[in-house]
Amino acid sequence: MKKPPSPYSWHPKHWQLGSYWMLLAGLGFAIMGAFVKAGAARFTTSELVFYRSAFGFVMIAAIVYGQGKQIKTPRLNMQLRRAGVGFTALLLFFYAIAHLPLATAITLNYTSPMFLALLSPWLLTGDQPLTRQQRLRLNLCVVGGFIGICLLLQPTFHREQWLAGGVGLLSGIGAALAYVHVKQLGIQGEPDWRTVFYFTLVCTIASGGWMLIDHVTPLRWQDLPLLCGLGLSATLSQLALTRAYRTGNTLTVASLAYSTIVFATLIGIIVWGEALSLLEIAGMLLIIAFGVLSTRSRA
Numbered sequence: 001m002k003k004p005p006s007p008y009s010w011h012p013k014h015w016q017l018g019s020y021w022m023l024l025a026g027l028g029f030a031i032m033g034a035f036v037k038a039g040a041a042r043f044t045t046s047e048l049v050f051y052r053s054a055f056g057f058v059m060i061a062a063i064v065y066g067q068g069k070q071i072k073t074p075r076l077n078m079q080l081r082r083a084g085v086g087f088t089a090l091l092l093f094f095y096a097i098a099h100l101p102l103a104t105a106i107t108l109n110y111t112s113p114m115f116l117a118l119l120s121p122w123l124l125t126g127d128q129p130l131t132r133q134q135r136l137r138l139n140l141c142v143v144g145g146f147i148g149i150c151l152l153l154q155p156t157f158h159r160e161q162w163l164a165g166g167v168g169l170l171s172g173i174g175a176a177l178a179y180v181h182v183k184q185l186g187i188q189g190e191p192d193w194r195t196v197f198y199f200t201l202v203c204t205i206a207s208g209g210w211m212l213i214d215h216v217t218p219l220r221w222q223d224l225p226l227l228c229g230l231g232l233s234a235t236l237s238q239l240a241l242t243r244a245y246r247t248g249n250t251l252t253v254a255s256l257a258y259s260t261i262v263f264a265t266l267i268g269i270i271v272w273g274e275a276l277s278l279l280e281i282a283g284m285l286l287i288i289a290f291g292v293l294s295t296r297s298r299a
Helices: 017-039 045-066 076-099 102-109 112-123 132-156 159-187 192-214 221-247 250-256 259-272 278-295
Strands: none
Touching (some): 017 076, 045 076, 045 192, 102 259
16 A cells, blocks of 8 residues: 655645744744844844844854764855854844834845845756746746835835835845855755854854944843843744755745744734834735745746
8 A cells, every 4th residue: 555645745735844944933033023123222233133142152052062063064164154144134134123113124124035036046056047937927026026115115114214224125135145055054964053053153253342342231130031032032033944944945935934024013013003004014915925926936
């Protein structure tokens, strides 16, 4: 009797198990964004990046030390490039969250799947080249996504918020480049924890140096729940995201990343009462729809 296929094995009609990790990462990143927005009233962007990264580094370092894992890697240059790109994207993302409504900032950051779909033919090894028809569909999806961006920015931005909006969009491009590096590291056989280890190490050193030069806010006992929540949610989400991109289908995982927008919208409404206009909702739906379609343009 023929044995039925496992629901977790890859098949054109099924997602790989790795893709589901993105849903957990999406919820975690939305929660992290809420902690960032709450902490922005007291801490600078560099301080928030430092505490987020330092918490993750201590966690990962403890696991590495406790299990006797080998942190030496033959892909050090690639790990450092991924960490540098990720650090830049993280700074831009945190700045946008601090200056924009939570759902708006995360929506701009999650334009990354569109940029990822654009970059993948050149930067992701092992993928089939796009046909002319696929390229045309992809370009149309990107144009549609940017129409959604315009609808999202038009009703919500005051003049002084355009800088934050541009920064949020740049964070999406940076995130796409970081995800490409994550996928390439997975192809080269680098484990999840090692990629997160080097990422948090570089972010901790870079943001700590910046913080010392810029500004250091004295810590109070009341700050600990917020900072621990920020660090814990960010670290667990980063691990889930890294595993999703390493073990799942890259573009399927990228489409599931949009779950963060849904979670962030709900948090923004419940916690901060951030009401959304019809144009804002239309813009967000366009970004999500064309972003998902762009990830399918290579099917």
